[in-house]
Amino acid sequence: MGIAERKEREKQQRRNAIIDAAERLIFEKGYENTTMDMVAEEAELSKGTLYLYFKSKEGLYLAINARGMKILEQMFRDAAREVTTGLEKIVNIGKAYFKFSQEFHNYFQAMIHYEAKKPDTDMELPCWDSCETQGMRTLEVVARAVETGIEDGSIRADVDPMQVAMALWGHTTGLIQVLALKVNQLEKFNDVTLEDIINTSFKMTRNGLAG
């Protein structure tokens, strides 16, 4: 009796179709300027149906965020594979993150949206956990690169890999976020480019970790 399976598959497809529709609108108009009615129309469904698949508008946006996080994890894995020493891996992962924030600017925006929320908000959403574990997996890619670096001697041995991974995650997320906000002011008032600062940051990180 493959009917249950087919139904499950169809349910997932519909769910994805809704996320697709929401993405198209939110990525074009922004989260605040997109209404659930608009999403419903774009998905060719009624509004009520959206709420059968997602608990709330935030929950829907969280599902979009989950997609972005998956892409980011893959980019991190690729970045780590491209080079050999641990320190190189770290720098390359950092570059991948920056690339992600540019190429998938809208997914990055979604990530920021959730990192800015108070911890207690909407913690009960089932999607939240999935994002958390996704984040952990991504973090572990970084931590493993640090371990590699300690082993091959490219990274100083007196640090804890997971702690460094978390610190780097915070550093890079924050830097990209701040720069995204200030690009306008940046290039007019001070005569620095976004890349200048990113490179300065990489230089600092490299020196801070070198063994």
Add this chain to the structure above:
Amino acid sequence: MGIAERKEREKQQRRNAIIDAAERLIFEKGYENTTMDMVAEEAELSKGTLYLYFKSKEGLYLAINARGMKILEQMFRDAAREVTTGLEKIVNIGKAYFKFSQEFHNYFQAMIHYEAKKPDTDMELPCWDSCETQGMRTLEVVARAVETGIEDGSIRADVDPMQVAMALWGHTTGLIQVLALKVNQLEKFNDVTLEDIINTSFKMTRNGLAG
């Protein structure tokens, strides 16, 4: 004719009283869970009056943010004055930022709120510029500390002070933000404390900048 001056003074007082009222509510219940009607009642004014003093709810929150930024700038200045070498100043400023995020958690939250917003949103608000220049002043305190460090030899000379200041600002803001979000997961799953990671970050920064 000191009447105009008195009126101006009264206007500022009323404005401050509104911010006070909004702060009390938002800091207790959170921004999303505070309505303008609630603020009006707390301030013992009608809702319409709030809009004579602030363009929007966001504008009011931005004014709260401005208060926080002033406190932060002062803390940075104090932190820089407490120690002598440039590198020490940088580390001490970092510590001050962390302290700010703990002691004035609600102001930090307000800052995050605006750093997470898209650049184009509400850019026209008069308060925004004030926050931007406030931010620049704060950043200059950091940049000056880096300059001092280059001069006294505690910081490597091959970096641009303003670029380093911006990188550090991004790093630290991001790190604290991420940690604030993950404190729960953090201390349960991995057996690290918030302070451990902050210290790891400081260690990396110190090594990355040392001359």
Add this chain to the structure above:
DNA sequence: ACAACAACTGACTAACAGTCATTTAATAGG
């Protein structure tokens, strides 16, 4: 053919940001 169940609908409600015609208070002039 029909009962039982699942998926879907869209009109409806509640909540809230922001507005504006009207009222109230303060100031200046005669």
Add this chain to the structure above:
DNA sequence: CCTATTAAATGACTGTTAGTCAGTTGTTGT
């Protein structure tokens, strides 16, 4: 002291939107 003019404040009202739910439509198993 009275009155005209301007400034400050009001709160009922509007428009928008997230979320709901009683009812309809379609699908499956007997």
